[in-house]
Amino acid sequence: MTKQTWTAAVSALLFVALAAVVSLTPVPYVSWSAGSTVNLFEPVDGQARVDVQGAVTHPTTGQLRLTTVSVTRADSQLTLPEALLSYWLSAREVLPRDVVYPAGVSVDEIRAREVQMMDNSQSSAVAAALRAAGQKVVEYPMVIGVSNGSPADGNLRPGDFILKIDNRPVGSVADVRAAINKHNVGDPILFTILRDRQQLSPTVRSVGSNANASQPVVGINLAVGYSYAPEVTFRISPDIGGPSAGLIFALAVYDLISPDDLIAGRSVAGTGTITGDGVVGGIGGIQEKIAGAEAAGASIFLVPTANCPDVRGLNTPVRLVRVGTLSEAIATLEDLKDPARAGRVQGCG
Structure with missing residues (x-):
């Protein structure tokens, strides 16, 4: 073997070894991508996914979809190639890890916070829905x-x-x-x-x-x-946490206790936090959630007013509708049933 051949072989081996090290080395970022959706009107294990006891309920039709973001888990690491891939692909984001998972907070603490935020979101959603339906809270x-x-x-x-x-x-x-x-x-x-x-x-x-x-x-x-008097049970995967499903939870409860069929056979998705007074707040990962809703066949997506700047210019067949409160969301879905009123419904443009 000549000196040149030996040098080339060693260089190739070093390059491969370096590439392997780089590809396996974790970077301080997390990836957000389109997650799955959950139809809140679809039973799970033979039971209602949103179950209201102690109040008169009514049949619902159509799909009301909770949307999620697929995010790098707190106990996982993102490698450089994965980070670059997420950066270049559409409907994905790469964020600094400490923005999503604060430094010095354990995985168990992060999960406990997510669960607590989900519990608070559900409680606020029920309160907002009951108030919208004229019930005591x-x-x-x-x-x-x-x-x-x-x-x-x-x-x-x-x-x-x-x-x-x-x-x-x-x-x-x-x-x-x-x-x-x-x-x-x-x-x-x-x-x-x-x-x-x-x-x-x-x-x-x-x-x-x-x-x-x-x-x-x-x-x-x-x-x-x-x-409040009714008992409401949400049968949602424990893998889903945080407060961003509040609006969709509230709409599900409201549609069940309202005599009017709000969703009316359509496929509606959305996101947004909610207070007990029905105020809808902004969330993260809005474009990823819209991509997930689009993949699930949704025709309408409810966008919190605070997130409208994040979706301007977004190319999607899903109709994006701006909402700032639960009452606005209800009125909007009612208007979209009627072609004569649908044109006045505001988007984020």
Whole structure:
């Protein structure tokens, strides 16, 4: 073997080895691409995917599709070739990893947050749907998290509605915090709560905050909770998390309890967070979700107003409709049933 041949062979081997290393080395990015859709009116394992008990329900027709984004999992890594492929392909995005998964947060913590956001989204969606249908909804300050080893651990649980503190009614999260702050560190605090429709009265002894030893805390996180008569069950894959399906959950509940067939045989998809008052908020991955809806055969896609700048100029056969509230979404779907009114429905252009 000549010197030149030997040099060429060694160079080729080094190139192959370097290419292999580069192709397997993880990069600090994640990929977003079109995910699957879920028809909320399609049964799963013989049971309704959205099940409403304790209220009169009505038949629905058509498809109401929850949309998702396929994202690099928190416990997986993206390689350089995968990142480049996602960058160049349509309906895909590459984002810095710490934008999607904050540094220093464990996989279990990320998953717990996703599950909590999904639970809150479903609760807000039901409240918004019931209100849109004219049914009673009552707001309470609600426990959404309990710190391990805190005074509240074992006494209070996520989902508890706080009715009173020291036998005095509290009507908001601010009221609860103010009532706790009236105590000294170490004082017992009497909570009156509603749990699983039963009233309980646990006593929790406060401790000093880590940030301020003179500040009394009991180790709970709070948010607005909603109480209503019907019991609503969502049978959704545990792999789907986050708050972005709120609008579609609300529409599903509303269509079930409304005598009018809102979807009326059409294939409707959409996305957006929702508050208990029915305000629709923007989300990430809108173009990927539209691509998923298009692949599933949807003819209408409900776009949160905040996401309209993200879809301008997008080429898709799906009709993109702008919505800012649940009531707007309902009115829009009603208008699109009638050719005489469909022309006034606003898109994102």
